[in-house]
Amino acid sequence: MLTLRIYPPAFGEITGSPFSTKALCLLNRSGLKFRTEVTPDPRKQPKQKFPVLVDDGKIVPDSDQIRDHIEEKYAFDFDEGLSAEQRAVSRAVIRMTEENIYFAIVSNRWQQDENWPLTRQEFFGGMPGILRNFISGKIRKNVVAALFGQGMGRHSLAEQVERVRHDIDAIEALLGDKPFLFGENPTAGDASVVPMLRAMAFYPQKSALSDLVLGRPKLMAYLERGKQEMYPV
Numbered sequence: 001m002l003t004l005r006i007y008p009p010a011f012g013e014i015t016g017s018p019f020s021t022k023a024l025c026l027l028n029r030s031g032l033k034f035r036t037e038v039t040p041d042p043r044k045q046p047k048q049k050f051p052v053l054v055d056d057g058k059i060v061p062d063s064d065q066i067r068d069h070i071e072e073k074y075a076f077d078f079d080e081g082l083s084a085e086q087r088a089v090s091r092a093v094i095r096m097t098e099e100n101i102y103f104a105i106v107s108n109r110w111q112q113d114e115n116w117p118l119t120r121q122e123f124f125g126g127m128p129g130i131l132r133n134f135i136s137g138k139i140r141k142n143v144v145a146a147l148f149g150q151g152m153g154r155h156s157l158a159e160q161v162e163r164v165r166h167d168i169d170a171i172e173a174l175l176g177d178k179p180f181l182f183g184e185n186p187t188a189g190d191a192s193v194v195p196m197l198r199a200m201a202f203y204p205q206k207s208a209l210s211d212l213v214l215g216r217p218k219l220m221a222y223l224e225r226g227k228q229e230m231y232p233v
């Protein structure tokens with residue numbers, strides 16, 4: 001039996017972590033039987049992050065490695081039917097989504113002062129008062145330092161929005177009038193993009209960042225379609 005370790009639900013999404021949702025979508029698409037282990041604490045995981053897949057004792061951290069593992073061990077192709085050129089574009093879109101858009105979402109949740117009370121309540125609301133403030137404050141400090149190191153955290157909110165706007169333009173152009181990024185059926189790119197854009201759009205405090213998605217009807221329809229087709233029921 002496969003076990004997928006993921007974060008708990010948050011902000012109305014199936015997990016608070018777009019990478020965990022991506023892994024859920026991939027496993028669901030693969031048709032393999034799996035169960036989930038839901039926990040908020042990644043400290044004992046190999047990379048101190050979720051998602052993590054456990055397959056017959058083998059521990060596979062990172063959604064990208066989980067994809068490789070499923071494709072190699074179970075001979076499943078998430079990009080079936082795609083040309084070499086489409087596969088290359090898919091790879092680039094996944095990287096753009098996960099290595100750029102993601103960090104604007106993290107900044108929006110953790111770094112922007114106006115959003116912090118909401119994020120703290122969602123992730124730490126179950127803890128007793130003093131402990132909550134201490135632990136959440138410490139984690140926030142680490143996240144903000146990581147954002148500075150990665151680079152996104154050095155930009156003002158307006159600059160972040162401008163950077164991400166170009167990425168969203170690219171995704172919208174690639175989607176065009178198709179149901180999914182590369183045609184009729186979801187592929188690996190959709191499993192990465194849909195959870196990320198949903199995390200961006202549906203953060204409860206609306207902002208110029210969420211408006212980048214909310215203001216685009218075709219993208220919003222795509223996010224709904226992606227949820228219906230890829231998310232486990």
Ligand SMILES: N[C@@H](CCC(=O)N[C@@H](CS)C(=O)NCC(=O)O)C(=O)O
Binds near residue numbers: 019064
């Ligand atoms: N490259 C990793 C990224 C996973 C990731 O960033 N997970 C976040 C949640 S969305 C996490 O666990 N963060 C905890 C931390 O950074 O301490 C993947 O594709 O799985």
